[in-house]
Amino acid sequence: MDATRPVSLEKIYFGGDYCPDQWDDATIEEDMRLFKKAHINLVTLPVFSWAKLEPEEGRYDFGWLDKIMDKLAANGIGVNLATPTVAQPAWMSRKYPEVLPVDIAGRKRTHGMRVFFCYNSPKYLERARAIASAMAKRYASHPALKLWHVANEYGTYCYCPICRGKFIAWLKDRYGSIEKLNERWYTSFWGRTVFDWEEINLPDETNDDYRFNPTVQLDYMRFVTDSTAACFRNEYDAIREFSDKPIQTNMSGYIKKLDQFVMASRMDIVGWDNYPWPTHEMSFVAMKHDIMRGLKGGQSFLLAEQSPNQQNWQPYNVLKRPGEVRRLSWQAIAHGADSCLFFQMRQSRAGQEKFHGAVISHSGRDDTRVFRETARLGDELERLSPHVVGKRTRAQAAIVFDWNNWWALENSSGPNRDIDYLDGVHSYYKAFYERHIPVDFISENADLSCYKLVVMPYTYMFRPGLKEKTAAFVKGGGTLLAGALSGLVDENDHVLGEFPAGLRQVLGLRIEETDALKKDCFNGILMDGREFPCRLVCDIIIPETAETLGSFTKEFYAGSPAVTVNGFGQGKAYYIGSVPGTALVTAVLDRIGLAPVLPADDGLEVTRREDVGEETLFLINHGNVPLRAVLDNEYTDPLAGHKVSGEVEVAPNDVKVFIRRKQHDV
Ligand code: GLA
Ligand code: ZN
Numbered sequence: 001m002d003a004t005r006p007v008s009l010e011k012i013y014f015g016g017d018y019c020p021d022q023w024d025d026a027t028i029e030e031d032m033r034l035f036k037k038a039h040i041n042l043v044t045l046p047v048f049s050w051a052k053l054e055p056e057e058g059r060y061d062f063g064w065l066d067k068i069m070d071k072l073a074a075n076g077i078g079v080n081l082a083t084p085t086v087a088q089p090a091w092m093s094r095k096y097p098e099v100l101p102v103d104i105a106g107r108k109r110t111h112g113m114r115v116f117f118c119y120n121s122p123k124y125l126e127r128a129r130a131i132a133s134a135m136a137k138r139y140a141s142h143p144a145l146k147l148w149h150v151a152n153e154y155g156t157y158c159y160c161p162i163c164r165g166k167f168i169a170w171l172k173d174r175y176g177s178i179e180k181l182n183e184r185w186y187t188s189f190w191g192r193t194v195f196d197w198e199e200i201n202l203p204d205e206t207n208d209d210y211r212f213n214p215t216v217q218l219d220y221m222r223f224v225t226d227s228t229a230a231c232f233r234n235e236y237d238a239i240r241e242f243s244d245k246p247i248q249t250n251m252s253g254y255i256k257k258l259d260q261f262v263m264a265s266r267m268d269i270v271g272w273d274n275y276p277w278p279t280h281e282m283s284f285v286a287m288k289h290d291i292m293r294g295l296k297g298g299q300s301f302l303l304a305e306q307s308p309n310q311q312n313w314q315p316y317n318v319l320k321r322p323g324e325v326r327r328l329s330w331q332a333i334a335h336g337a338d339s340c341l342f343f344q345m346r347q348s349r350a351g352q353e354k355f356h357g358a359v360i361s362h363s364g365r366d367d368t369r370v371f372r373e374t375a376r377l378g379d380e381l382e383r384l385s386p387h388v389v390g391k392r393t394r395a396q397a398a399i400v401f402d403w404n405n406w407w408a409l410e411n412s413s414g415p416n417r418d419i420d421y422l423d424g425v426h427s428y429y430k431a432f433y434e435r436h437i438p439v440d441f442i443s444e445n446a447d448l449s450c451y452k453l454v455v456m457p458y459t460y461m462f463r464p465g466l467k468e469k470t471a472a473f474v475k476g477g478g479t480l481l482a483g484a485l486s487g488l489v490d491e492n493d494h495v496l497g498e499f500p501a502g503l504r505q506v507l508g509l510r511i512e513e514t515d516a517l518k519k520d521c522f523n524g525i526l527m528d529g530r531e532f533p534c535r536l537v538c539d540i541i542i543p544e545t546a547e548t549l550g551s552f553t554k555e556f557y558a559g560s561p562a563v564t565v566n567g568f569g570q571g572k573a574y575y576i577g578s579v580p581g582t583a584l585v586t587a588v589l590d591r592i593g594l595a596p597v598l599p600a601d602d603g604l605e606v607t608r609r610e611d612v613g614e615e616t617l618f619l620i621n622h623g624n625v626p627l628r629a630v631l632d633n634e635y636t637d638p639l640a641g642h643k644v645s646g647e648v649e650v651a652p653n654d655v656k657v658f659i660r661r662k663q664h665d666v
Contacts, residue, residue: 007268015345016343021049022349035075038374043072043079044304048152070144083235085151088117099123102160118160118163120166133242147247148248150236167223172197203217228258248270256403264295269302274303277314284426287425289335290441292337300390306343310357312355323373333388344358357370358370359371384639392611394438396451401442427580431585436596436597452594453480453592454481459483462487462501462502467487480506484536484576484579488501508573517538525584526552532587534576534581539562541561563588598630603623617635623653624653627649631646
C-alpha cells in the first residue's frame with residue numbers, strides 16, 4: 001500500500017463543480033456574487049477542460065484558468081483543482097488510437113464520452129502526467145488552491161491488446177510460473193490448461209470460458225483496480241512533486257467496479273458522489289457513507305458530488321423536495337463527511353445535462369427555491385463547521401465489507417443468481433441503523449481486536465489469515481455474527497473444505513447442504529416465539545457444539561437449525577444460515593446488547609462525531625411525523641443558542657445538531 005498523509009480540512013467545504021469555460025465574463029462576475037451569497041467556499045474545476053487547456057500536443061493555454069483562479073481567490077473562494085484527464089482531447093484519440101479503449105464486446109471505441117480511455121495506454125499516461133505536472137507547477141502556490149481532484153469517476157473496463165499484455169505481466173508477477181497459474185485458475189476443470197503465457201485471453205464477450213471462469217473474472221477485476229489505481233497514482237506523483245495539498249479522486253456512487261479499499265489507499269482523502277435514487281431507503285444511503293468512512297480507517301471523507309435538485313439521467317427525475325438536500329447533506333456529515341459539494345454550480349445551457357439540477361438555474365436568479373435552500377444550508381454549515389471538521393465516529397461494532405467478496409459472490413454460478421451483495425449487507429446494517437448503534441465498515445485486513453462485535457454478512461472469501469484472526473477474536477472475548485455463504489472459499493474462489501471451513505470451528509457447526517429460494521419466495525425462522533422471514537438461501541446445519549436459537553419453519557428441513565450461537569473461548573459466535581430480513585438481525589442484535597448513541601424513536605437517524613474536546617450529535621428526521629430522542633447529557637444547540645437536555649423533539653424533515661464540551665478527568 002502506498003503511504004498517504006492523513007488530512008485535516010480547514011472547514012466544511014461547500015460548493016462543487018463549476019464550468020467557467022462555458023460562460024462569458026459578465027456571467028462569471030455574477031457567479032462570484034451568487035457564490036458569496038450562498039456561502040460557497042470551494043469550487044471544483046476544470047474537470048472536463050483538457051481540450052481547452054491543451055489544444056495541441058504540448059501547447060498549454062492556461063491563461064483563462066489563471067484568470068478564473070485569481071478571480072476566485074480575490075473573492076475568497078477556494079479551488080478543488082481538477083486535472084482534466086477524464087476526457088482526452090480529440091486530437092489525442094486521433095493521433096494515438098491506442099488511448100481509445102476496447103469494450104467488453106471486443107469493439108474498439110471511437111473518440112467520445114468521458115472516462116473513455118485505456119488506463120494502461122502509455123501515451124495516455126504520458127500526456128496525463130504531463131498536464132498534471134504542468135498544472136501542479138503553475139498553481140502549487142496559488143492562494144485559491146485547497147485540494148487536488150484527479151480525473152473523475154474512474155471505472156472503465158478496457159479489453160485492448162495493451163491491457164492484455166499488462167494483464168499477462170500482472171499474472172506473471174502474481175503467480176510466478178505457468179504451473180502456479182494453472183493450479184490457481186484450476187484449469188484442470190474443463191481441460192483449460194495453459195501451456196504458455198501467450199495463450200491467455202481476456203475475459204471479454206468473445207471468450208465465454210474466460211468470461212465466466214470465476215477465478216479469471218476475479219483476477220481481471222483485481223487487475224483493473226490495480227491498473228486504475230496506478231493510473232491515478234501517475235498523476236498523484238506528478239502533482240506531489242510540486243504541491244503538498246491533499247490529492248483525491250471522486251469515486252462514483254456505483255461502487256462495485258473498483259476495489260475502493262485499494263483506490264483509497266492511494267488517495268489522501270476519500271471522496272465520493274452520492275446520487276440516491278428516490279427508491280433508496282435512507283439506511284441504504286447512510287450505509288454507503290459509512291462504507292466510505294471505513295475506507296481509510298474512519299478518517300473524514302469528502303461528499304464530492306450530489307445534486308442540489310433533480311438528476312437528468314434517471315428515468316423520472318423527481319425534484320428534491322423542500323428540505324431534502326439539507327437532510328441529505330447533514331446525513332453525509334453525520335456519517336463522517338467534511339464537505340458538501342454539488343454537481344453543479346450553474347446549469348449547462350446545452351449538452352446531456354441541461355436538465356440536471358444546479359445551484360444556479362437557467363434563470364440565473366437568486367430567489368429560486370433551490371438557491372434559497374442552498375444559501376441557508378451554506379450559512380448553517382459555515383456556523384457549525386468548527387464543531388464538525390475532523391471529528392470521528394466511535395463504534396464498538398464493525399461490518400466486514402470486501403470488494404472481492406462482492407465480485408466473487410455475484411459472479412458465482414450458484415447457489416442463487418439473485419444474490420445481491422450490497423442488499424445482503426444492508427439487511428444487517430439496517431438493524432444497527434434502526435437501533436441507533438454506530439457501526440464501522442472494515443476490510444478483511446483490519447484489526448478486529450478494537451471491536452466488541454464483528455459482523456460478517458456474506459463474507460464468502462476467507463483470505464489467508466482471516467480464519468485464525470477470527471478465531472483469536474472470538475476466543476479473546478469478542479462476539480461474531482456471521483451470515484450465510486460466509487467462510488466458504490479462499491482468495492482464488494476454491495472451496496476451503498467442508499462448509500463453512502473458514503468458520504466451522506468458531507461457529508461450532510457444519511453445513512451439509514444449501515437450498516436456494518426463487519425471487520420473492522420466503523422461508524421462515526422461528527426464534528423467541530416469533531416467525532421471521534428469510535430468503536434466497538437456507539443452510540441445512542448440523543450443529544456440533546453450537547446451540548440452536550431459531551429453526552426453519554418450511555420445507556423438508558423445517559425444524560432444523562437456522563440461527564445458532566456457539567461459546568468459543570471467552571466469546572460467542574452467532575450464525576444465521578439464510579439471508580435474514582432486518583427484523584431477525586435486530587432480534588439477534590438485541591441479545592448481544594450494544595449501546596445506542598441515544599435512546600430514540602424508530603425512524604430517527606442518530607449519530608455522534610467527537611474529538612478529544614467536544615462531541616457533536618446529529619439527529620435527522622427523514623419522516624413526516626415528529627420524532628424524539630432522550631439526551632444523555634446537557635448539550636448546546638449552537639444554531640438556536642440555548643441549552644438542551646432530556647427529551648428533544650425533531651420536527652418532520654428537520655435536522656438538529658447539538659454539541660457538548662467534554663469534561664476531562666484530572
Ligand atoms: C457524475 C459526474 C458529474 C455529472 C454528474 C451528474 O457524478 O461526475 O460530472 O455528470 O454525474 O449527475
Ligand atoms: Zn486497454
